[in-house]
Amino acid sequence: KRSDYFLEAVVSTQSTGNMIRAFVGTFMGNVTILFLTAKNTFEYYTSFNIQTRVLRGQGCKITNFVERPGTKNVLITSCDSRIRLIDPETGQVICKYKGYFHQQSIIRSGFSHDGKLIIAGDEKSFCYFWDTETHNSLPSLSNVSAKHLKRQLRRDKNDCYYRFRSHKVRVTCATFAPEALTDREGFIKELFVTADQSGRIKFFLNIRNDMIS
Numbered sequence: 001k002r003s004d005y006f007l008e009a010v011v012s013t014q015s016t017g018n019m020i021r022a023f024v025g026t027f028m029g030n031v032t033i034l035f036l037t038a039k040n041t042f043e044y045y046t047s048f049n050i051q052t053r054v055l056r057g058q059g060c061k062i063t064n065f066v067e068r069p070g071t072k073n074v075l076i077t078s079c080d081s082r083i084r085l086i087d088p089e090t091g092q093v094i095c096k097y098k099g100y101f102h103q104q105s106i107i108r109s110g111f112s113h114d115g116k117l118i119i120a121g122d123e124k125s126f127c128y129f130w131d132t133e134t135h136n137s138l139p140s141l142s143n144v145s146a147k148h149l150k151r152q153l154r155r156d157k158n159d160c161y162y163r164f165r166s167h168k169v170r171v172t173c174a175t176f177a178p179e180a181l182t183d184r185e186g187f188i189k190e191l192f193v194t195a196d197q198s199g200r201i202k203f204f205l206n207i208r209n210d211m212i213s
Helices: 003-007 146-152
Strands: 010-015 021-026 030-036 042-049 062-067 074-078 082-086 093-098 109-111 117-121 126-131 162-165 171-176 187-196 201-209
Touching: 010 062, 021 062, 021 074, 062 109, 074 109, 109 171, 117 187, 126 171
Parallel strands: none
Antiparallel strands: 010 021, 021 030, 030 042, 062 074, 074 082, 082 093, 109 117, 117 126, 117 171, 126 162, 171 187, 187 201
């Protein structure tokens, strides 16, 4: 169905871990979702377009899909310096993450093993992290301006991030290891890997403690 859809250039495809759904992204920002049938074939389910104010309402190239661990929601990376967490059944944007620079390259984002962190490289040689739960916690009124509080109240947008310069050229891939270790004190130790356009690969260790608020 909708065979004419794929006349547009396809630049990204991904299936979920259980192979029930498949995602197809195009150069102009169209996303098609396919579902696996009892005959082990994929059939059309729905489609929607990722539009952005950065490009004056036009579609933007889709570069990556990744499913959030433990949920049905999917992270979509696109060439408008935005990463969107969406509900694949409705196409509704749950949260939009921004702060990194991504306009041309095929850059892939990803989740930590527990889905609490999002990781992505960018075209200015940085590696970025977004906390998927921080923006749901409201700051106290005593130490934050009204303007900042208003932004924090937007549960569908998150421009709070951590970053460091991991390479000398654009970082096209950053990903966490599928598992992590937790010690007796509650510290989570997780390996992540970054790679740049020159082929250089680096390994890092991230240590965090979810018990610290």
